[in-house]
Amino acid sequence: GEAKKATSIPIIGSINCISNEDWIHFTRKMEEAGADALELNIFLNPADFSNKEFEKAYFRIIEKVLATVKIPVAIKVGKYFTRMGLSLKALSETGISAMVLFNRFYTPDIDIEKMALTAANLFSTREEQHETLRWIAIMSERVNCGLAASTGIHNGEDVIKMLLAGARAIQVASTLYKNGPVQINKILTKINAWMTDKGFDSLEQFRGKVSGGYGDDPSAFERMQFMKHFSEIR
Numbered sequence: 001g002e003a004k005k006a007t008s009i010p011i012i013g014s015i016n017c018i019s020n021e022d023w024i025h026f027t028r029k030m031e032e033a034g035a036d037a038l039e040l041n042i043f044l045n046p047a048d049f050s051n052k053e054f055e056k057a058y059f060r061i062i063e064k065v066l067a068t069v070k071i072p073v074a075i076k077v078g079k080y081f082t083r084m085g086l087s088l089k090a091l092s093e094t095g096i097s098a099m100v101l102f103n104r105f106y107t108p109d110i111d112i113e114k115m116a117l118t119a120a121n122l123f124s125t126r127e128e129q130h131e132t133l134r135w136i137a138i139m140s141e142r143v144n145c146g147l148a149a150s151t152g153i154h155n156g157e158d159v160i161k162m163l164l165a166g167a168r169a170i171q172v173a174s175t176l177y178k179n180g181p182v183q184i185n186k187i188l189t190k191i192n193a194w195m196t197d198k199g200f201d202s203l204e205q206f207r208g209k210v211s212g213g214y215g216d217d218p219s220a221f222e223r224m225q226f227m228k229h230f231s232e233i234r
């Protein structure tokens, strides 16, 4: 509610809950507080051995929330799904407006002196963007909702890549923590300069321009790239 009063841009409320009742309660509260849209951070962890329904839980939560609120609903998902492509496609057909690919889980490391589990970086690195890029490119023409790219996107070049892959929105977190809000200006300046250089005056002129590279069978394309890659090693 405070953010809505203080700004003139759309505010998307992001929530993470456990029980059905909580999802309904908090999504309703967000809508009442004036949120323009919701992001459900359905943070199901594949290491949860007690959660036998896993993928089914996503559909159950979406159904409950869509029956509760009228504002657009997006879901933020992790990278772990059985049959990733088919699962994401099925989720996109539930009536949600958008999907955020991907959430970033705790990343473990091991301290060999103390011989103890530790946490790797709290912040992402740019290397992590490739997994996001892969799935935005594969899914953008196959889903029934918008796709937002998240994880490993740190600068304007990264944002342009995600748009070329077909993303309708981009999320950035680590780079803002590291560089401050001024990073947003730098990103926008880079996008504008690149668009001018390429002769584009709207995002639609180049959004998804490169995703078609995956063709009708993304798995065959990747297999071929894999073989090409390794046949070049001497």
Ligand SMILES: Cc1cc2nc3c(=O)[nH]c(=O)nc-3n(C[C@H](O)[C@H](O)[C@H](O)COP(=O)(O)O)c2cc1C
Pocket: 014, 041, 076, 102, 103, 104, 122, 123, 124, 125, 150, 151, 152, 153, 171, 172, 173, 174, 175, 177
């Ligand atoms: C300090 C910090 C706090 C975060 N808090 C949340 C949160 O409350 N809810 C959420 O969905 N994601 C949260 N995230 C995850 C980010 O939204 C994002 O998914 C992740 O950092 C990957 O994006 P990035 O590569 O741009 O950092 C947080 C990330 C950081 C670094």
